[in-house]
Amino acid sequence: MDIFAPIQWFADWLVYVIFNVKKGTPLGNTVNFFVYDTIKILLLLAVIIYVVSLIRSYFPPEKTKKFLSKAKFPILNNLLAALVGIVTPFCSCSAVPLFIGFVEAGVPLGVTFSFLISAPMVNEIALVLLWGLFGWKIALIYIVSGVAIATVAGWIMGKLKLEKWVEEFVYKVKIKQADEKKLTIKGRAEYAKKYMIDIVKSVWVYVVIGVAIGAVMHGYAPNDLLVKYAGPNNFFAVPLAVLVGIPLYSNAAGTIPIVSVLIAKGMAMGTALAFMMAVTALSLPEFIILKKVLKPKLIATYAAIVGAGIIFTGYFFNFIIR
């Protein structure tokens, strides 16, 4: 049985009985889709963010860096760093202190990059929104390919021995040992609750906008305006989507409403996912902030490797999702 059946039942009742909109009409479909999806996604968001925040309270960055500086297996370390990146909340403001902190603790450069790539790109909010709007398969594809890009790109960067392109002062920073906070189960639950409320409060608008657009497209005839330009048959659509995504800066929650319009208008799924990854992982403002610790050559290398990974993923999914 579908666990979301009660929500569907509620949406049917509200729309067809209370609002008295005729079932099967474009308006009925649109309103019903809107009610059902908004409730479903907000519920999923609340539950998943709560669970992820609980998990996260066991991985504060201070602990993560200790753990990653000790791990010894080359590519496995990159994978671990990418996985930890999923549950880490990330704002580009924190990129620089995180970077210095990791390097100071002796985390290899490549592993640090795996974390820096994965943290903004792959997170629970993207997972929920993609799951709610496009189904669990697309969500899973996004998460798996995001982790794969972060792992491989970080590993390659580690192989290239780019330490000389990091600003020298980074290696001179000495950290005063901070007291480790001991959290009780109750403290973790409180943290998770507070974080859940914060996030739901800040992203619900995007969810409603995204679903509203999706609902209109769902109810009325889909527009295939973009098929010619961004459909699976246009070879240049993927790199173009990535290029357009670089100057845009947004988090996963803000990007998904745009992506849902693009897909509804005929953009291929792989191209849309590549666009979303480029907006979150390759952002100009973040590069400017990272310039404090990385020389421009290193930032360019980073952008090129991650960009290539994203483009590859876009083509790959356009090829397998038809």
Add this chain to the structure above:
Amino acid sequence: MRISVFGSGCATCKKLHESVLKVVKNEKIDAEVEYSTDVTKIVELGLMHSPVLVVDGKPVELKSNSEKDVKEAICEKVGKKSNNKSCSCGGRC
């Protein structure tokens, strides 16, 4: 007292700085407020996030960067230093 906001120059950091300035002005707290983008200071304090609020050399933990939470945190510091005499936040600290 000396209140510093350390950040990497992002929007959130600037917002925190503005909140601090407002709190200091509204509560008539005798403090010098500075905003610095020297992130190595953050790391030296053993922290790995940004922005960070530092009062007299010690990092202050904030519930959020909203004016209300900043006020609470700063008032608590002021209260401790001068036995609640100079705090004017109406018993909310």
